[in-house]
Amino acid sequence: MGWLFKKKGNVLDLTERYKKQQEKIADMKKESEVKTSASTGIGIFGMPSPVTSTSSDSNYENDESEKRKKLAKRLMDITDKLEELSNQLYHLQQRLELLEQKSKVGY
Secondary structure: OOOOOEEEOOEEEOHHHHHHHHHHHHHHHHHHHHHHHHHOEEOHHHOEEOOOOHHHHHHHHHHHHHHHHHHHHHHHHHHHHHHHHHHHHHHHHHHHHHHHHHHOOOO
16 A cells, blocks of 8 residues: 655645545535435325435445444554554664664764
């Protein structure tokens, strides 16, 4: 999984992906509204009879919340691993500097 960064001057702009995600969410909401309005039928005496789709909506929301939880957990795991690797690199640098001082190679 790679991260792509767009540079604007000295600042990294990471909002493009977020904007695209927000647009997708807005499109999905519009599509669900269109489907809901199209799925209402005409009942007795010409009155519109709403079609109940609360179970599918709640399933969608549950799936969405589960995906968010999984993503949050995955991001936390990745962050922890990155922090651990960063600490290991720091300790290796410290060891290297100590060995250089003892052997007086780098000075």
